Amino acid sequence: MSKSSRTATSAIIIGRSSVVSQMKRLIETVAPSLGPVLVTGPTGAGKELVAEALHLDSGRNGKFVPVNCAAIPRELMESELFGYEKGAFTGAEKRRIGRFEQSHNGTLFLDEIGDMPLSLQTKLLRVLENHTIQRVGGNDDIPLNLRLVCATHKDLKSMVDSGDFRADLYYRLNVFPISVPPLSERSEDVIDLLDSLIEKRLAQAPGVAPPLFSDNAKKALAAYDWPGNVRELRNVIERAFALFSGNEVSGQHVRENLLSLQMPVGLDPEEQNAIWDATGDEDGTSMQVFEAAFDDAPPRPEAYRAWFNYHDNIDLRLHLRDIEVILIEAALSATEGMVSHAAERLNIGRTTLIEKMKKLMIEKSPEV
Ligand SMILES: Nc1ncnc2c1ncn2[C@@H]1O[C@H](COP(=O)(O)OP(=O)(O)O)[C@@H](O)[C@H]1O
Ligand SMILES: [Mg+2]
DSSP: OOOOOGSSHHSSOOSSSSHHHHHHHHHHHTTTOOSSSEEETTTTTTTHHHHHHHHHHOOOSOEEEEEEEETHHHHHHHHHHHETTTTTSSTTTTTTEEEHHTTTTSSEEEEEEESSOHHHHHHHHHHHHHHEEOOOOOOOOOOOOEEEEEEEEEEEHHHHTSSSSSSHHHHHHHEEEEEOOGGGGGGHHHHHHHHHHHHHHHSSTTTOOOOOOOOHHHHHHHOOOOHHHHHHHHHHHHHHHHHTTEEEOOHHHHIIISSOOOTTTTOOOHHHHHHHHSSSSTTTTTTHHHHHHHHSSOOHHHHHHHHHHHHHHHHHHHHHHHHHHHHHHHHHTTTOOOOOHHHHHHHHOHHHHHHHHHHHHHHOOOOO
């Protein structure tokens, strides 16, 4: 099947790595069928984008209706999904069409399905069996033709084992599983993503000078392990626009100012805070928590707990390595590349430092 060049999937999902190419082929194959799709993968990896691609390549002419089950209060979720009749409850002054009905002939995207309460799981199962819904406070069975795509960053199978997710629903939803790989498993896509996200950002704000990433900057981005996945890359680009618009970004800038939390010299503290606030993660947690922790050195280990909880899962080895690289480079730069002095400042032996520098490919005088 070589329809890749014409599909929405190939246009909107950036990446040429073999894992992403495979995933795109799977999306294109599954898109036209009616069975439910379960998209899994870590936060920020692109699950919602996969759901959109599935809809666009489905040939269905209804709408793509996204619902984030984690964002809707439990007590409102049923009426949000099923709608309600006038007078169904206090405050129901007129009939309201729910998300199921809105997605008739289209695609309903239930994001964070792992957060759906058990009582609603039972109702969802009934919808899948009968292809009809009843509005809250109504008796009519309303027939629906919808394609269901669900996503979760949780391990639904283990939720089934612990009794938090209905097994029968799990098997019904998991007809076509699609797993979105973390960005660390497709480093060769980082630069394509960088270029494409910068282009998108420029299209939104024409006239703004983009930051210019040097070859070393690109290397540093490709070497990073992206615990927050493509969303984190998007945030880094946002930060680069704020800090380096129209200027060249070096490898050291990437490591010190974009991936970690130092500000380039020359910005006043108020300006710094405004930038971190403006370029933090959508829910405003991770960067602020992390930033607060680094106000006073050394970093409080406790801050890593909040950071870990935010990301759910990380690659411990890569993170410890990144910390090591940053501290060694800081010591080398503070001692102007004098390895023995840097070793002293780090309280390790000179040969140990040299070995580490070799292993981590750190140069004596990191580029400025
Ligand atoms: N392969 C990709 N190509 C282009 N943009 C992507 C890709 N993967 C993710 N993105 C972008 O990254 C951001 C996070 O993706 P999203 O689908 O919301 O992740 P998730 O739902 O898994 O948390 C979005 O802005 C999305 O458009
Ligand atoms: Mg999402």
